[in-house]
Amino acid sequence: MRIALLGMGTVGGGVYELAAKKGIEVVRVLERVRRTENATTDIADIADDPRIEAVAEMLGGVEPAREYALRCIRAGKHFVTANKLLISRCGIELAREAQNAGVRLVFSAACGGGIPFLPSLVRARESDRIVRAGGILNGTTNYILDRMQREGVDFASALADAQALGYAERDPSGDIDGWDTARKVTLIAAVAFGALPSEDEMPVMGIGNIRTEDVQAFKRRNLVCRLIGETAKTEAGVTACVRPVLFRVSDAESAVLRNDNLCWYQGEQSGLFRLMGQGAGRYPTAANVLADVLSLNAGLPPMLEEGLKPAALTRAAAEPYYVRVPGYAAETLRTLLTGVSEAGEWRMGETVPMEPAEIQKIISALPGAFCAATVREGGKS
Numbered sequence: 001m002r003i004a005l006l007g008m009g010t011v012g013g014g015v016y017e018l019a020a021k022k023g024i025e026v027v028r029v030l031e032r033v034r035r036t037e038n039a040t041t042d043i044a045d046i047a048d049d050p051r052i053e054a055v056a057e058m059l060g061g062v063e064p065a066r067e068y069a070l071r072c073i074r075a076g077k078h079f080v081t082a083n084k085l086l087i088s089r090c091g092i093e094l095a096r097e098a099q100n101a102g103v104r105l106v107f108s109a110a111c112g113g114g115i116p117f118l119p120s121l122v123r124a125r126e127s128d129r130i131v132r133a134g135g136i137l138n139g140t141t142n143y144i145l146d147r148m149q150r151e152g153v154d155f156a157s158a159l160a161d162a163q164a165l166g167y168a169e170r171d172p173s174g175d176i177d178g179w180d181t182a183r184k185v186t187l188i189a190a191v192a193f194g195a196l197p198s199e200d201e202m203p204v205m206g207i208g209n210i211r212t213e214d215v216q217a218f219k220r221r222n223l224v225c226r227l228i229g230e231t232a233k234t235e236a237g238v239t240a241c242v243r244p245v246l247f248r249v250s251d252a253e254s255a256v257l258r259n260d261n262l263c264w265y266q267g268e269q270s271g272l273f274r275l276m277g278q279g280a281g282r283y284p285t286a287a288n289v290l291a292d293v294l295s296l297n298a299g300l301p302p303m304l305e306e307g308l309k310p311a312a313l314t315r316a317a318a319e320p321y322y323v324r325v326p327g328y329a330a331e332t333l334r335t336l337l338t339g340v341s342e343a344g345e346w347r348m349g350e351t352v353p354m355e356p357a358e359i360q361k362i363i364s365a366l367p368g369a370f371c372a373a374t375v376r377e378g379g380k381s
């Protein structure tokens with residue numbers, strides 16, 4: 001198989017290194033700074049090269065990735081990408097173009113890093129009806145939460161380490177505020193339900209405001225905080241949200257350490273399946289890109305089915321939340337809170353059951369406030 005790479009950053013460099021071992025020849029590399037013999041800065045050198053069967057894109061961002069994708073797909077090249085933003089924003093357009101051109105569009109590494117979650121979802125979708133899917137989908141935040149919980153490290157040091165290890169996005173607010181997870185949830189919904197939600201319509205709550213006091217409070221109650229993204233299909237429609245969730249130490253989510261992800265889906269007939277592994281990092285993600293390349297001629301069903309449409313999200317289920325809010329806000333929230341305790345300028349308590357969109361509205365208006373859905377009997381997933 002002869003391919004071209006778009007991008008030679010953390011993941012692209014990993015793909016370049018690993019490709020030869022898999023019998024894949026990298027014919028051209030699109031890169032700004034020349035690091036390889038076959039480098040180019042002109043997409044035409046790739047789109048117009050008849051030797052190239054497939055293109056693997058690891059540039060990130062929407063443009064110029066979208067323009068390059070369209071150009072390569074229209075030139076009859078299979079397109080493999082690790083770019084979740086590209087698929088989240090342009091998945092419908094690119095899937096239609098790929099279908100018209102008779103080529104494959106695959107993006108396993110865009111959700112779950114090194115975990116072959118999306119191909120598993122495709123397989124499950126073909127034989128069962130998927131009811132809901134999601135999990136711990138961001139390596140950076142899991143790494144931060146795990147180090148705060150097990151080692152008592154503060155948020156800023158744990159984030160700096162995650163950046164040094166190459167897990168975080170260039171702008172890590174995408175990780176810690178939950179947007180990276182939200183984008184992955186849109187991909188999951190698109191694959192599982194044939195409906196692509198917009199992240200802008202999704203309730204998204206991150207861990208940017210979590211403090212050592214929160215983690216200590218969870219530890220006293222034998223609870224572990226994880227950032228969860230999930231989507232479900234009910235009779236009313238598709239739901240999707242991202243929020244921190246508290247788990248018992250015996251729940252599967254609590255055993256997900258460092259940058260690992262835990263991806264799950266529930267099939268109507270097959271029940272709950274979980275896949276766990278490295279959700280971020282150079283080589284695991286590169287290996288997933290290469291697995292996509294190697295699968296291109298295997299005659300698999302398309303990752304995005306014909307007729308993919310935008311999803312209008314319906315309201316997600318209400319659940320109680322742990323909250324830490326500034327003291328001045330506790331009085332206003334009195335009717336919503338039980339078991340309020342004091343920690344300096346903060347008040348901690350548990351809310352009545354609330355929908356993610358409702359609690360997000362309250363918490364986002366209070367500087368420094370944090371919330372996490374509280375654990376339910378039997379865990380969350």
Ligand code: HSE
Nearest residue numbers: 138139140167169280
């Ligand atoms: N920044 C992402 C993460 C990379 O931490 O999970 C993998 O998508």
